[in-house]
Amino acid sequence: MCGRFVLFTTEDALIEATLDTTDFAKVQAPAGLPRARYNIAPTTPIPILRAIDATEASIAPARWGLFPHWKRDDSGPPLFNARAETVSEKPSFRSAFKTQRCAIPMDGYYEWHQKQPQWIRTGSLIWVAGLWDTGLDMLSATMITTGAQAPLDQVHHRMPRFLQSEEISQWLMGTAEEAAELLAPGSTEGFQITPADPAVGNVRNDYPELISSASLF
Template identity: 75%
Template sequence: MCGRFVLFTTEDALIQAAGDASGFARITAPQGLPRARYNVAPTTPIPILRAQSAQEASLEPARWGLIPHWKQDDSGPALFNARAETVREKPSFRSAFRHGRCAIPMDGYYEWHNKQPYWISTGELIWVAGLYEDNDGQVSATMITTEAREPLDWIHHRMPRFLAAEQIQQWMLGSDEEAAQLLIPGPTQGFEAQPADPAVGNVRNDYPELLQPAGLF
């Protein structure tokens, strides 16, 4: 599961990182990029990487919480995670799996264990498999999750589907069957978890000190 994450890599650094990781020859950000965020919650705008062609991709804002193409509004629970095991069959996600696969950047995410939040990261920008829908210009997205693997399985039994650099284009541009090959737990090498400030539980708190235990600043 992933219900809060962090993205402090912004502006030119995010565009450069997207090109380096994905292999697309050109990355654009036609609508600009968000400011640094340390407590991104569902229903807020997040950047997603969408393929425009085999050579070009764009970073664009999307509501975090997928709105299926057949839904008229954003009422009801936000669909911010989609289980890899059922994403191809579930009515809420199967169309987006066929036509709207994207990658979501993050510098790390939060997970709770025994009511204690943990900041989970590798020290580098991370890419997560996602899905998006574009309903008459209203773009919304969700993250794929899988069964958790070491060293993260003690924190929570689910984790985002992390994409290695060589998997980004397979996920975004591959056939349905090629993308389905990635509906398994992704690479977890280099991930570390450290206690975070419990203040992260309040979505109004959004500052760098959240990444450290309370009382260190």
């Protein structure tokens, strides 16, 4: 699973990284771009990338925790992860899976192993497959997860569905059948795992030392 992540690639750097790692020639951000954050938790706003057409995309803030279009209130646990194995079938996700797919940027994420948070990253911007919807008249999103692959399986049995550059357009603009081809675990090449500051357990803690001080723990 993934319940906390980090995004410090912001402002112009996020636009440039998006252009470098996707097939889009233009990326809009009409609502602005996020500030650097080091402890992003469910129910808070996250940036999501959606295709406008084959050459243009937009980045917009969305609540991390999907509200399906039929949702009438905000009761129940936040749907911040969606299992790849059932995402095309579950009522909460199946409609969005058909036509409302997004990609979520992150610089890395946290996972807990034996009560110790681990900082997981590659050293560059990472894209994760997601879904979006507009229940309760707000834009919201969830992150696709799969079974974990080495080396990440030593930390947790689930992991986000990471998208390689060549998979992003297929996920965002492909048919449901084409998107379903990407529901198997993605590549984990280049991932690194180090202990993170235990202070990440408190969502109010949001500062660079959570990861820059990781080697001290």
